[in-house]
Amino acid sequence: MNYIVEPGWAKDNIDDLLIIDCRFYLQDPLKGRQEYGNDHIPGAHHFDLDLDLSGPKEQHGGRHPLPPLEKLQEKLEEVGATNTNTILLYDAQNGAMASRLWWLLTYMGHSRTYLLNGGYDNWKRKGYPVTDALPDVTQKGDFQLDLQKDMVATAQEIFANLQSIEKGERYLIDSREQKRYLGIEEPIDHKAGHIPGARNFFWGDNLIGDEWKNLNDLKGRFSELDPEKELIVYCGSGVTACPNVLALKEAGFSNVKLYPGSWSDWISYEDFPISDNSRK
DSSP states (O other): OEEEEOHHHHHHHHGGGEEEEOOOOOOOOTHHHHHHOOOOOOOOOOTTTTTTTTOOOSSSSSSSOOOOHHHHHHHHTTTTTTTTSEEEESSSSSSSHHHHHHEEEEEOOOOOOOTTHHHHHHHHTTOOOOOOOOOOOHHHHHHHOOGGGGGGHHHHHHHTHHHHHTTTSSEEESSSSSSHTTOOOOOOSSSSSOOOOOOOOOGGGGEEETTEEHHHHHHHHHSOTTSSEEEEEEOOSSSSSHHHHHHHHHOOOOOOOOSSHHHHHHHHSSSSSOOOOTOO
């Protein structure tokens, strides 16, 4: 399945697309909305990681818990989303934020959701039109949830299967940079290391610059993994794991799950083990 589309295709089909701008900056949460207000692809709506694509923080669930799906459903309907229209997503963060909404839409049952290759920067490099005009919604959408529950793995499920993960009977993929995976540095969360048995595939290595690697290169990247086995993917808070989920699906892996709470959820359980390679 090809989930990545080129800017030229998007420009040629712009009138048939529901477009969502997902720009968001973790270090400056207001910046994405401000940039959207300055200019965006014509017809694009803006969805915010904190306000729309995440839920309230609690004791467990991590730094970016999944949003209340009824609230996200309502917002999607407000911008005209249905279960059958074609949705194009983009950001300026190498697909990280757009992939989060891609995963959510797929989880909610939408099957025609795509990412713009190279994001907004690539669109502008090609000289394609931009605007500061807010889009009109001529008709509210009707978006029905059809949850794909096999796309999610819980902390308890991972904990119960740590032995099989460490034996390689199923895979646990850590999507963070290697230094965080190894526990050498941890700039965000209060504990360093990784879940025992996890393998490190940094999500940014799916790209060359801000564009996604081609299909053969993505397949080569994950060639050591058996596509018949279950894969569970996590990161720091469940956001940048989503580009790895997308890349794995793009490369032909079908049994891929997201651990939404990810590392920031795992370390909220005092009795869950941690591997730390920083001293090795």
